Amino acid sequence: MKTYDLAIIGAGPAGMTATTAACAQGASVCLLDEQQTPGGQIYRSLNHCDEQRGAILGEDYLYGKTLIDPLSTIDADQTFGATVWRIDENGHIYFSTHGQAHRIQARHIIIATGALERASPVPGWTLPGVMTVGAAQILIKSSGLITEGAVLAGTGPLLYTVAVQLISAGSPPTAIVDTQQPANYVTAAKYLPSALARAATLKKGLGYLAKIRSAGIPFYRAAGDLTIEGSTAAQALSFSHKGHTVRLQTDNVLLHQGVIPNTQLTRSLRLKHEWNRAQRCFHPQTSDWGISSQSNISIAGDGGGIGGAIAAQAEGHVAALGALQSLSLITTEQRDAGAQPHRQTLKKEAGLRRFLDALYPVPEEVMRPSDHTIICRCEDVTAGEIRSFVKAGCTGPNQTKAFGRCGMGPCQGRYCGTTVTEILAAENKLSHDAVGAYRVRAPIKPITLGELASLTGTGD
Amino acid sequence: MLKRTSNNNPVSFTFEGETIPAQSGDSVASAMLAHGTQALRVSTRRKAQRGPYCMMGACYECLVEIDGKTVQSCMTTATDGLQVSRVNHEDV
Amino acid sequence: MQESDFAIVGGGVVGLSIAYGLLCKGKTVTIFDEHDNALRASRGNFGLVWVQGKGSKLPEYAKWTRQSAKSWKNFAAGLSDESGTDLRLQQQGGYSIYLTEQSLAERASDLQNLKAQLGGDYPFDVLGHNAIKKEEPHIGPKVAGAILHHEDGHVNPLLFLRTLSRVVRQRNAHLVTGKSVASIAPLNESQSSDSGFVITTADGAEFRSRRVVLCAGLGSKTLGQPLGFNVPIRAQRGQVLITEKMPPIINRPSDEIRQVDEGGIQIGASAEEVGADDRETLDITARLAQNAIDQYPVLAQASLIRSWAALRIMSPDGFPIYQHSRTAPGAFFVTCHSGITLAAAHATLLTDWICADQPDHYRDFNFPDFNITDFDFSAFSEERFNA
Ligand SMILES: Cc1cc2nc3c(=O)[nH]c(=O)nc-3n(C[C@H](O)[C@H](O)[C@H](O)COP(=O)(O)OP(=O)(O)OC[C@H]3O[C@@H](n4cnc5c(N)ncnc54)[C@H](O)[C@@H]3O)c2cc1C
Ligand SMILES: Cc1cc2nc3c(=O)[nH]c(=O)nc-3n(C[C@H](O)[C@H](O)[C@H](O)COP(=O)(O)OP(=O)(O)OC[C@H]3O[C@@H](n4cnc5c(N)ncnc54)[C@H](O)[C@@H]3O)c2cc1C
Ligand code: FES
Numbered sequence: 036m037k038t039y040d041l042a043i044i045g046a047g048p049a050g051m052t053a054t055t056a057a058c059a060q061g062a063s064v065c066l067l068d069e070q071q072t073p074g075g076q077i078y079r080s081l082n083h084c085d086e087q088r089g090a091i092l093g094e095d096y097l098y099g100k101t102l103i104d105p106l107s108t109i110d111a112d113q114t115f116g117a118t119v120w121r122i123d124e125n126g127h128i129y130f131s132t133h134g135q136a137h138r139i140q141a142r143h144i145i146i147a148t149g150a151l152e153r154a155s156p157v158p159g160w161t162l163p164g165v166m167t168v169g170a171a172q173i174l175i176k177s178s179g180l181i182t183e184g185a186v187l188a189g190t191g192p193l194l195y196t197v198a199v200q201l202i203s204a205g206s207p208p209t210a211i212v213d214t215q216q217p218a219n220y221v222t223a224a225k226y227l228p229s230a231l232a233r234a235a236t237l238k239k240g241l242g243y244l245a246k247i248r249s250a251g252i253p254f255y256r257a258a259g260d261l262t263i264e265g266s267t268a269a270q271a272l273s274f275s276h277k278g279h280t281v282r283l284q285t286d287n288v289l290l291h292q293g294v295i296p297n298t299q300l301t302r303s304l305r306l307k308h309e310w311n312r313a314q315r316c317f318h319p320q321t322s323d324w325g326i327s328s329q330s331n332i333s334i335a336g337d338g339g340g341i342g343g344a345i346a347a348q349a350e351g352h353v354a355a356l357g358a359l360q361s362l363s364l365i366t367t368e369q370r371d372a373g374a375q376p377h378r379q380t381l382k383k384e385a386g387l388r389r390f391l392d393a394l395y396p397v398p399e400e401v402m403r404p405s406d407h408t409i410i411c412r413c414e415d416v417t418a419g420e421i422r423s424f425v426k427a428g429c430t431g432p433n434q435t436k437a438f439g440r441c442g443m444g445p446c447q448g449r450y451c452g453t454t455v456t457e458i459l460a461a462e463n464k465l466s467h468d469a470v471g472a473y474r475v476r477a478p479i480k481p482i483t484l485g486e487l488a489s490l491t492g493t494g495d
Numbered sequence: 496m497l498k499r500t501s502n503n504n505p506v507s508f509t510f511e512g513e514t515i516p517a518q519s520g521d522s523v524a525s526a527m528l529a530h531g532t533q534a535l536r537v538s539t540r541r542k543a544q545r546g547p548y549c550m551m552g553a554c555y556e557c558l559v560e561i562d563g564k565t566v567q568s569c570m571t572t573a574t575d576g577l578q579v580s581r582v583n584h585e586d587v
Numbered sequence: 588m589q590e591s592d593f594a595i596v597g598g599g600v601v602g603l604s605i606a607y608g609l610l611c612k613g614k615t616v617t618i619f620d621e622h623d624n625a626l627r628a629s630r631g632n633f634g635l636v637w638v639q640g641k642g643s644k645l646p647e648y649a650k651w652t653r654q655s656a657k658s659w660k661n662f663a664a665g666l667s668d669e670s671g672t673d674l675r676l677q678q679q680g681g682y683s684i685y686l687t688e689q690s691l692a693e694r695a696s697d698l699q700n701l702k703a704q705l706g707g708d709y710p711f712d713v714l715g716h717n718a719i720k721k722e723e724p725h726i727g728p729k730v731a732g733a734i735l736h737h738e739d740g741h742v743n744p745l746l747f748l749r750t751l752s753r754v755v756r757q758r759n760a761h762l763v764t765g766k767s768v769a770s771i772a773p774l775n776e777s778q779s780s781d782s783g784f785v786i787t788t789a790d791g792a793e794f795r796s797r798r799v800v801l802c803a804g805l806g807s808k809t810l811g812q813p814l815g816f817n818v819p820i821r822a823q824r825g826q827v828l829i830t831e832k833m834p835p836i837i838n839r840p841s842d843e844i845r846q847v848d849e850g851g852i853q854i855g856a857s858a859e860e861v862g863a864d865d866r867e868t869l870d871i872t873a874r875l876a877q878n879a880i881d882q883y884p885v886l887a888q889a890s891l892i893r894s895w896a897a898l899r900i901m902s903p904d905g906f907p908i909y910q911h912s913r914t915a916p917g918a919f920f921v922t923c924h925s926g927i928t929l930a931a932a933h934a935t936l937l938t939d940w941i942c943a944d945q946p947d948h949y950r951d952f953n954f955p956d957f958n959i960t961d962f963d964f965s966a967f968s969e970e971r972f973n974a
Contacts, residue, residue, distance in 0.1 A: 163533035444892070
C-alpha cells in the first residue's frame with residue numbers, strides 16, 4: 036500500500052493550492068479528484084477550454100489557470116477520475132477509478148470536497164427539464180452546451196453569474212425569478228462596511244446586475260410560491276409576484292439557492308459539526324488551521340463552510356501549512372509566517388461573505404416546503420410524510436429515515452438532509468444542532484459489490 | 496433546449512439502441528441533453544420520469560446502465576461505441 | 588403527574604410489541620424512548636422471522652420461536668388492519684446456504700437432532716446444489732447446498748417499527764420520546780406487586796406507573812441494577828450491506844442474503860465482540876460482499892448503496908431473558924436477540940405473563956392452539972446465569 040505524508044481529496048481551488056503548497060515544502064503528497072481534470076467546480080474543464088468558451092465564462096474562470104498550471108510541474112501523485120468512497124480514522128483512503136478499488140494511506144488528510152448547491156424543493160422540482168443553475172454552467176464548461184430559453188429561479192451570486200454567462204453566449208434567459216426580498220437589503224446593510232474591503236468584487240456583482248438589466252431580461256423580484264408545472268417534463272414555472280400569480284411557459288427551469296458544504300466524508304468520519312445560522316447549514320468544526328475534531332484530518336475550502344473560491348484558495352494554503360506543522364515537517368514559525376498573507380485574504384473574504392449571506396438568505400418556502408412537495412428525490416418522500424413521522428414520535432433525521440426511507444437512496448441524503456433537519460427543527464421546536472443530521476456511512480458514493488469484495492483481506 | 500458552441504460530433508454511442516452523437520468533453524448525460532432527451536430514468540417509488548439535476552455527480556438522477564452496472568451518466572465520459580440503456584427497476 | 592398501568596422503558600421493537608399487546612388488553616401505557624442518535628437494534632436489523640437452528644440447545648426456545656413465527660401472520664394482519672400498512676411479511680421458507688458439503692452435512696445433522704427433540708415436527712429439507720439451483724436460478728457454482736426450512740420468512744423491519752409506533756399511538760399510548768429515562772424507582776419498599784413506580788427522565792420530569800417493563804436494549808444495564816436485575820447482556824456488532832433496487836433475483840431469504848420488498852439486496856450480518864462500537868469496517872463489509880458474490884455471482888455488478896452496523900443485545904447463552912424482579916415486584920426485564928421473530932409472542936403470550944397476578948408462578952404454560960404444553964417460562968429467567 037502506498038503511503039504519503041499528506042493526501043488531499045478534491046482538486047478545486049482549495050485542494051490544488053494545498054497540494055502545491057505542501058509539495059513546495061517537500062512533503063510526499065497524493066491528490067485525488069473524481070473529475071477527469073483538476074479545477075473543482077469553479078474551474079471545471081478549464082484544461083480544454085477554447086477561446087469561445089473562455090469568452091462566455093469570463094476572467095474569473097480563466098484565473099483558475101494560475102492554480103491548475105503549477106500542478107503539472109510538481110512532484111505529487113495526482114489521480115483523476117478517482118472517487119473517494121471511504122476514509123478510516125487511521126488514514127486509510129479507499130477510492131475507485133474505472134470500477135477498480137484502491138487503497139492508500141496518509142499520515143494526514145485534507146478534505147477539500149467543496150460545496151453542493153442547496154436543494155430547492157419546490158413543487159415540480161423533480162421534473163425532467165428542471166436542473167440547478169450550476170448544472171447549466173457545467174454544461175457550458177465541460178461541453179460548450181448552452182441552455183436556451185431558460186428561466187432562472189431562486190437567488191444568489193451564482194444565479195446572476197450564470198445569467199451573465201448565458202447572455203454572453205447569445206442565449207439570454209427568458210426571465211429571472213428572484214426570491215430575494217427587499218428587506219434583505221436592510222439586513223445586509225450592516226455588513227456592508229466589512230464587505231467594502233472587497234469593493235472590486237461588489238462592483239463586479241453590480242456590473243452583472245446591470246448587464247442583466249440592459250439585456251432586457253424580465254426580472255421578477257421578491258417572487259414566492261414557486262411551482263413547476265408539467266406531468267412528465269417541465270412546461271411552465273408559476274409564482275406569486277406583487278400579489279398576482281405569474282405563469283411563464285418554459286421547458287428549462289434552472290433553480291438556485293446558494294451552495295452548502297458537502298459534508299459526506301466529514302460526516303462519515305463522525306467529525307464534529309455545528310449548525311451555522313448565517314449560512315443555514317452544518318459546518319464541520321475546524322481550528323484556525325483547518326484541523327477538524329480529529330487531529331489527522333483537516334478541511335479546506337467550501338467543504339468547511341462557504342467562503343467562495345478566493346477564500347478556498349487561501350484556506351488550502353493555510354490547511355497545508357497546518358498539516359505539515361502537525362507532521363513536524365515544518366516549524367511553527369515557518370507555518371505562521373507562511374500563512375500570514377493568506378490570513379489577510381481570508382479576513383477580507385469573510386467580511387464579504389457575511390454581507391452576501393445576509394443579502395441572499397434562504398426563503399421560507401425552501402426551508403420548510405409545503406406538504407405535497409417531494410423532499411427526497413431518490414425515494415420520493417414528501418415534506419408531509421416527514422411531518423407525519425414527527426407526529427409518530429420522531430425527533431431526528433435518522434428516525435424519519437428509518438420510518439420513511441427519506442435519505443436512503445443512492446444520493447445518501449445529499450439533497451434532502453438539510454431540508455429534513457429544517458423541517459424537524461421547526462416541527463419539534465428544537466435547535467438544528469439538537470435535531471442533528473443523517474449518519475453517513477461508507478461507501479459515501481455507491482460502488483459495486485465486486486469492487487468492495489476485491490479488497491477482502493486487505494484491511495486491518 | 497440546448498445549443499452547441501461548436502458543431503463537430505466526433506464521438507457516438509448508443510442509448511437504448513439509438514445512436515447519440517457526442518463531442519469530446521461530453522458526459523453521457525450532457526450528450527443526451529444535447530440530443531434532446533432529458534428523462535433518463537423512472538423514480539423507484541412513484542415511477543415518475545426523472546432527468547439530470549446537478550450534473551456534478553451528487554443527485555443520482557442521471558443513473559443509466561452501462562455494461563450491466565448502474566452508473567451516473569453525468570460522471571461517465573461519452574466514448575465511442577458505449578452501449579447505454581435505462582436502468583431496469585421494472586417488476587420491482 | 589402522568590399515571591398509567593404500565594411504563595415501557597425502551598421504544599424499540601421489543602418495547603413496542605409489548606406495549607401493543609398491553610394496549611390490546613385494555614391497559615394504559617406510557618412508552619419512553621431516546622433521541623435520534625440512540626443505539627437501536629430495531630433500526631439496523633435484518634428483518635428475518637426465523638426459526639431454523641434456533642433452540643438446538645434449549646428446546647423451550649425452539650418452541651417459543653416457532654410459536655412466535657406461527658403467530659406472525661395474525662399479528663401482522665392485525666397491525667395492517669389498524670394501520671393500513673402492509674408489513675410485507677413473507678413466510679414461504681428460508682435457507683441457510685453452505686459452500687462446503689461438510690458444513691452442510693453438519694448443519695443437517697444438528698437440525699435432525701433438534702427435530703427428534705421436538706417429536707419429529709420440524710419441517711426442513713436438505714437441498715443439494717442442483718435442488719437449490721432449481722429454487723434459486725441465480726445461485727452460483729460454489730454453493731454446495733442449502734437447508735430449506737419451511738417456517739422461515741421475513742418482513743420489512745422498518746415498516747414494522749413504524750407501524751408499531753403508529754398503532755400504539757392510535758391506541759392512545761402516551762409516548763415520551765427524545766429523552767432518556769434516568770431512573771426507575773419503586774414507590775415504596777413494600778413487597779406488594781402493584782404499589783407502583785416512579786420513572787424520572789433526564790430533564791427531571793416524573794411519571795408514575797403500576798408496573799414497569801424494562802426493555803431499553805443496551806440501556807437496560809444501568810437502569811436495571813437498582814431494580815434488582817443482573818442484566819447480563821453485552822453488545823454484539825452486526826454489519827449489513829444494502830444494494831440498489833434490482834429486479835427480482837432472489838426468491839427466498841437466507842440468513843445471510845435476502846431481497847427486500849423494495850428491491851434492494853440486503854447482505855448480512857457479522858457477529859463481532861467489539862463493545863459499543865457501531866462503526867462499519869472495511870474488512871467485514873468486504874468479506875460480506877465476497878460471500879454474497881460467492882452465493883449469487885450476479886451480485887458482483889450490483890451497486891452497493893450503503894453499509895451499516897448495529898448492535899445486538901446478547902445474553903450469555905444467546906437466549907431471551909424474561910425476568911420478574913425479586914426485590915421490586917411489578918418490575919419486569921425483557922431482552923432478546925431476535926426481537927423481530929419474537930415480536931408476535933411478545934405481543935401476546937409475554938404480555939399475559941406481565942399482566943399476571945402472580946408472575947412468579949407462571950409455569951407450565953400451555954399453548955393449546957399449537958399443541959405446546961408444559962411450557963416452562965422460568966427457562967428464560969436470568970437466574971439461569973447465577974449458578
Ligand atoms: C456547480 C457549481 C458551480 C459553481 N460555479 C461557480 C462560479 O462560477 N463562480 C464562483 O465564484 N463560484 C462558483 N461555485 C462555488 C465554488 O465551487 C466554490 O466557491 C469553490 O469552487 C470552492 O472551492 P473548493 O476547492 O472548496 O471546492 P470545489 O471547487 O467544489 O472542489 C471540490 C472537488 O472535490 C471533488 N470531490 C468531491 N467529492 C469527492 C470524492 N468523494 N472523491 C473525489 N473527489 C471528490 C470534486 O470533484 C471537486 O473537483 C460553484 C459551485 C458549484 C457547486
Ligand atoms: C445486524 C442485526 C441483524 C439482526 N437481524 C435480526 C433478524 O433478522 N431477525 C430478528 O428477529 N432479530 C434480528 N436482530 C435482533 C433485533 O434487531 C433485536 O432483537 C431487536 O431490535 C431488539 O429490540 P429492542 O427493542 O430490545 O432494542 P433496541 O432496538 O435497541 O431498542 C432499545 C430502545 O431503548 C431505548 N433506550 C435505551 N436506554 C434508554 C433510556 N435510558 N431511556 C429511554 N429509552 C432508552 C433506546 O432509545 C432504544 O430505542 C438483529 C440485530 C442486529 C444488530
Ligand atoms: S445529474 Fe446529478 S448525479 Fe448526475
